[in-house]
Amino acid sequence: MTGQVTIVGLGPGDPRWLTPAASEVLASATDLIGYGPYVGRVPERPGQRRHGSDNRVELDRARLALDLAAKGGQVAVVSGGDPGVFAMAAAVFEALENGDPSWRDIDIRVEPGITAMLAAAAHVGAPLGGDFCAISLSDNLKPWEVVERRLKAAVTADFVVALYNPISAARPWQLGAAFKVVAEIRGPDTPIIFARAVGRPDQRIRIVPLSEVEASMADMSTVVIIGASTTRLIEKADGDTPYVYTPRFYGVRP
Amino acid sequence: MTGQVTIVGLGPGDPRWLTPAASEVLASATDLIGYGPYVGRVPERPGQRRHGSDNRVELDRARLALDLAAKGGQVAVVSGGDPGVFAMAAAVFEALENGDPSWRDIDIRVEPGITAMLAAAAHVGAPLGGDFCAISLSDNLKPWEVVERRLKAAVTADFVVALYNPISAARPWQLGAAFKVVAEIRGPDTPIIFARAVGRPDQRIRIVPLSEVEASMADMSTVVIIGASTTRLIEKADGDTPYVYTPRFYGVRP
Structure with a gap:
């Protein structure tokens, strides 16, 4: 069964600016993907896999997210601020457009956040x-x-x-x-x-x-x-x- | 004692996009001020005064907020989306700049939200x-x-x-x-x-x-x-x- 990718905005850093909608996505994800410090902001949960990475590999992260979702994962890609503003959302759609045609079946969502x-x-x-x-x-x-x-x-x-x-x-x-x-x-x-x-x-x-x-x-x-x-x-x-x-x-x- | 005015962003409407920080301000306010439908989005609380108004009287609302805070109120001015984007925050600062000099003692804060x-x-x-x-x-x-x-x-x-x-x-x-x-x-x-x-x-x-x-x-x-x-x-x-x-x-x- 094909899974889901949600690109989630964590807001600027204060946890009181993380929306309840974003919290819900983070709580139900099987996999967390993102730049290390952003993944580090999310509390660890048993059974949830964490894939922190360097800042400069946005397209690699995007492809990993789509690949895991194609295999059935509920994947949350985390971004600081809002994921649509100079952040991971565009990278995921770029990877989708140029990637494996089967990825078009994946349900991709963006969860907005407070941008800087x-x-x-x-x-x-x-x-x-x-x-x-x-x-x-x-x-x-x-x-x-x-x-x-x-x-x-x-x-x-x-x-x-x-x-x-x-x-x-x-x-x-x-x-x-x-x-x-x-x-x-x-x-x-x-x-x-x-x-x-x-x-x-x-x-x-x-x-x-x-x-x-x-x-x-x-x-x-x-x-x-x-x-x-x-x-x-x-x-x-x-x-x-x-x-x-x-x-x-x-x-x-x- | 001088009170406080916080201009609060409610986000676009889905309550799951209201930040915890904004919820806290709404919960502790003595007075809620805003365009009627925005005030209507906030659950009623005993003892909290609600001042809903028409859409076109932004400066009047701003002055009322500052006046209530000058008398000691904890005032929340509510805006849809983010209060700093084509919304109430600039109106409050305009009223402050051109208003009663004693208003300069009021603690004025802005609580950001997801803009449309x-x-x-x-x-x-x-x-x-x-x-x-x-x-x-x-x-x-x-x-x-x-x-x-x-x-x-x-x-x-x-x-x-x-x-x-x-x-x-x-x-x-x-x-x-x-x-x-x-x-x-x-x-x-x-x-x-x-x-x-x-x-x-x-x-x-x-x-x-x-x-x-x-x-x-x-x-x-x-x-x-x-x-x-x-x-x-x-x-x-x-x-x-x-x-x-x-x-x-x-x-x-x-």
């Missing part, structure tokens, strides 16, 4: 309150020219922009290049949010004006949010980190 | 697998020229685009105008997803090629996802609605 930019935005206020874009800065899978063209288009049209995968040891210069593109278009006071590991013990949040950003303020676990021209700060009475929000209206308040 | 485009994407596959934008088609709060300029920029740069608030009785022509903009740039086979009330009993999902779309396929409860040039369908063995996904790579597969 939503948790980051919630933590500082409402910076995504207007129209916004999400761009992965990784050029492993697309040419840098495409990233740059999209970033320029988004900033020129005055979207708020969330940057995923901003920097890594293998991609050290892309975030700096991205800030350069932004600085040619947006003002120096534009709020930039660096939100690292939101909801986890090693969380770190900074809000910095564009004129003072440095690529070293981000790491692999950071999502960077670039404000629109209308994004603004509200100082708190106690002088703590200000709120950041983007008003829903644009131009003159009607 | 994530649930819609999960339901059909992984259409947001590449870079994407979210645009509200409502021109109540911004000029239509801004909407059109952003949409054109996003489609030209080959983002996937999610359209929120696509149509209503008061805004009957905007979605048709948006499809016209898209059709000048994207091919006729571009998959368009109409995802209505995902996770609720009245859910309805359609996938239609751009050449066959009609604005009447959407209503107020629909999120519309416009594929990028790389977004594609995978037919299922049983002939059921195909999967839709956007590959992570762009151009030639490395």
Whole structure:
């Protein structure tokens, strides 16, 4: 009997952000597949097989999931955040499209989760309150020219922009290049949010004006949010980190 | 003693998508504030006051929340989906910025939720697998020229685009105008997803090629996802609605 693959979003890390629907899938899976640290977030269960792997073998993981399901497994592929946003869901469908025709019989589902930019935005206020874009800065899978063209288009049209995968040891210069593109278009006071590991013990949040950003303020676990021209700060009475929000209206308040 | 305001995301409607963190806030609130149908989703609790209201009075709701918290209330403002995405969080910060200076002492938090485009994407596959934008088609709060300029920029740069608030009785022509903009740039086979009330009993999902779309396929409860040039369908063995996904790579597969 053919089994099932569900690609499950674990949210950004705080277990209180894991949805009950995702918990149900994790509880009934025969096999858990994913990047090691994500598999490590799921409590162990007797009889459930765990297949943790390195970060760079997404297609291999996807094929393993489909193969196990073809043999009758109830397979959960785990992703941080939402599996449809720069994560495992697209990898599974890519493997399906180019893989064994018998895999087309497998029931494939996606269980959504809180993606990093939503948790980051919630933590500082409402910076995504207007129209916004999400761009992965990784050029492993697309040419840098495409990233740059999209970033320029988004900033020129005055979207708020969330940057995923901003920097890594293998991609050290892309975030700096991205800030350069932004600085040619947006003002120096534009709020930039660096939100690292939101909801986890090693969380770190900074809000910095564009004129003072440095690529070293981000790491692999950071999502960077670039404000629109209308994004603004509200100082708190106690002088703590200000709120950041983007008003829903644009131009003159009607 | 000054109280607290938390703007809480209820997710798209299925209670299994309500996070435990959001449930906790709802359970401990003294006052619930929100658009009537959202307040109606929260189970009643003895001693908890409920302030349901019409859809169009967001700033009034925000001020009421801040006023009750200033008097010591533990106030939960409820939003469908994620409160930071075209919802109540920005309204609360706008009211704060322009309101009573004593409100700056209030502890204001945002509790994220699954926003509609994530649930819609999960339901059909992984259409947001590449870079994407979210645009509200409502021109109540911004000029239509801004909407059109952003949409054109996003489609030209080959983002996937999610359209929120696509149509209503008061805004009957905007979605048709948006499809016209898209059709000048994207091919006729571009998959368009109409995802209505995902996770609720009245859910309805359609996938239609751009050449066959009609604005009447959407209503107020629909999120519309416009594929990028790389977004594609995978037919299922049983002939059921195909999967839709956007590959992570762009151009030639490395």
